[in-house]
Amino acid sequence: MILSRKAKEAIKTALAMTIAYGIALQMDWDKPVWAGFAVALVSLATVGQSFNKAALRISGTLVATVVALAIIALFPQDRWQFMLLLSGWVGYCTYMMGGAKYQYFWNVCGFVSIIVCMSGGPDSANAFRIAILRSQETGLGILVYSLVAILLWPTKSQADFDAAAAKLAATRRRLYQVFLAQMSNKDIGAETQELRTQLLQEQTRFGQLLEAAETDSYEVWEMRQQWRQFQRLSTDFATTMAGWHENFIELQMLDIHSLLPNLQTFGKELDVRFAQVERMLAGQPPEHQPTSIDLDLDKAEIQSLSHFRRAALAVTRTRLQHLETLSRSLFNIVCDIKGFGQAVDVTAIPSQPHTGFVFDPDRLTGVVRVMTTLWLTYLALIYIPDIPGGPGLVNMGGVFAMILAGTPQLPISKMFMPIAGSVLFGAVIHIFVMPQLSNFIELGLLLFATTFGICYLFAAPKQALSKLFGLAIFIAIANIVNQQTYSFLGITTTAMMFVIIFLLLYIITNIPFSARPEKVFLRLLGRFFHSCGYLIHNLHRNPRKRETRFVRWQKTFHVHELAGLPKKLGVWARFIDSKALPGISPLQIQAVLTGLQALSYRMQELRAESGGAKAHSLVKELQQDIKAWRDRVEETLQRLAGENNAGDKETLQNRLAALIDHLEQRIEETMGRAAEKPVTDRDNENFYRLLGAFRGVSEALVECAGNAHTINWSRWREERF
C-alpha cells in the first residue's frame, strides 16, 4: 500500500506524540501536555522547517525561563511590580514578534514567560522546578519529533527549494519579456498584474524554503552566502522592474526604437542571460557567456523631444542599465552556486543600508492590546473569587492576545468555532473513552489514532491553524497524567474560561479602534497619504538650516510608512467583505492598491533623486515653479488623507498638467541662459532624472486620485456591528 504524503506526515506526528507522552509518563514528569504541545507545534512539512521551528522554540523557551525566574526572584511579594515587569517584557516580545526575523522565537519568549510566571509565581518555592520542567518537556517533544522526522520518511526541502528557484527564474524571465514587449507598445493584456503577483509569491516561498534548506541540505548550507545574494538580487530585480513599468505611460508617445537604436540587441542579450540562469538552475552548463553591452542613445533624435520626455527616457535608460548589471550578477552568482564558473566574492556586493530603529504604530497597537489583556485577566484573577480557569485565564489570555497581535486580520469569531469544536471533542474523549483505558498501550493507541485523525483531516496549509488548535486543545482537555482523574467540572470550567477570554479579546480588539477590515483600511490609507504629504512638504530643505534629531527621526518614520503601508493595505484588503459593501468590487480595491504602490515607488524615486542631485543651478532657478507644483500636490494629498477623495481625475490631471507645462516653459528659458555656463552630461542626466521623478509623482497621484474617486467611501465609513 503506497501511503500519500499527508498520511506519512500524520503518522510521523502521531508516533512522535505517542512516544513523547510515553517517555514523560514513564519518567513520571508532571505536565506531559507540554511535550505534546512541542510535538504539535514543530511538526511541519519538511525536516528543515521543523528543525528551524524547533530551534526557535527551544531557544525561546530557555530565554523565557531565565527571564521568568528573574521576574519571580525580583518581586516575590510585590504583585503589582511583578505584573508590571512581566507585562513590559511580554509587550517587548510582542513588538519584536512583528519584525522580519525570528518572529516565532519572540512569540515563544512571550507566552512561555507568562506560563512559567503564572505557574511558579503564586508558588515561588516550586518556581524553579516548574521552569526546568517546562524546558525539559519542550526539549523532549522537540527531540522525539526530530528523531522521528529524520528516521521515518524524512522529507527534505532540497527538491522543493530547487523547484522554487527554477520557478522564480522562469517567472522573472517571463515578466522581463512581457515588460519589454509592452515598452514597444505591444498589447499583453492582463498578464502583467498576474505575473507580478506570482513573482512576489514565489519570492516569499523561495525565502521560506531557503531557510529550511539551509538546515537540512548540506549543499545549500555550503553555498548559503551565494543563495542569500541570489535572493537579494531577485528582490532588487522585482523593485527595478516595478520602477521600469511605471515609466511606460510616459514612453507611449515615443518611438523608442529610434531613440534607443540598439534596444533590440540589448533586450535580447538580457533575455539570453535570464535563459542561461534558468538552464543552470536546471543543472545544465551555460551555452552562452554574458557579453558587455551598453544601451545607446540617439543624441540627434533626443534634441527634438521636450524636456520631460527626455527625462522619462533618461530614467528608463538608467533602469535598463541597472537590469543589465543585475542580470550579469545573477548569471555569475548562479554560475558559482552550480559550479560552472568562478567563485563570486559576495562580500563585495553591498547589502541594503540600515535605516535605524523606527516605531511601527501597528506593532505598538498589538503591544498595547496584549498588555491590556494581561492586566485585565490578572485583575480578574485577583479580585473575582473562583474565576473559571484561575491562573490559566492569564496564561490563555496572553497566548491568544499574542496570536491576535501577530495576525490582527484574523477575526475572533473565526477562532471561536474551531476551539469550541476541539473542546467538545476533547471532552467526549476525556469523559467517555479515557476511563475505559487501563494501560499505556491502550492510551498510546488512543493518542496515535486521535493525533493521526486530526493531522490527516487538517493537512492542507490553509488549515494549519485548525490543526494546531485541534491538537493543542485536545491534549489540554484530555489532561493525561500518571495520577489520572476525570472531572466534568474541569472541562466546563475550561470552556467557561475560553468564553471569558474571547469576550475580553473582542472588547479589547474593537475598543477604541474598530477592527473591521474596511475601517483599518481607511485608517492606513489616511496615514499613507499623510506621510506622502509630509515628505513632499519637506522635500527640498534649506541646506543652511540644521536638522534636529527629531526631524530626522520624523522623516525616517514617514519613509518607513511610505514603504510599508501598501503591503499592509494589501493584506487587509483580502479580508474586506465585498457583500457588505455593495457597488465595490475586488478589482476596484486592487486598482487602488496598485496605484498606491506606484505612488510609493515614485515618491521613493523622487526622494532619492532630490537627495542625490547636487545643488544644481537649474534646480535653484526653478525653485518657485517647483514650489507651486509641490503646493498643489500637497493639497491633493491632504484631501485624499482626509476625505479619501480628491475630486474628478480629469480636473486634477489638467491642473497638474498646466503646472508641468509651465515648468517646462521655465526650463526652456533657464536652459537658454545656462548655455552661458556649460553643465556636464552627468549633471544634465541627474537633472532629467529629477524632472522625471517629479512628473512620475504627478502621474501616479492622478492615477491614485482617479481610482479613489470610483469608490463610494461613505459606505466604508458607515458604522456596522
Added chain:
Amino acid sequence: MNQIPHEFAIGGVFMPPLMVVSLLGTIAAVVTALLLNRYRLSRYFSYPPLVFVALMVIYSVLIGTFIIRV
C-alpha cells in the same frame, strides 16, 4: 416560571441561572446586531462595539428580571 432563583439541572449537571441568562442575553444581542446590520440601522450608532456590550447587558437584565430569575 418559578419566581425563586434556582440552578438549572441538565442531566445532573447544575448551572447557575446567571450563566444561562448571560448566554441568552448574548444570543439576543447577536440577533439584534445582525438585524440592525441587515437593515442598515447600525449606521446611526456612533460606536457599535460598545452598543453591542450595552445590548448584552440590557437583554441579560431584562431576561433575568422577567423570565429567568437570578
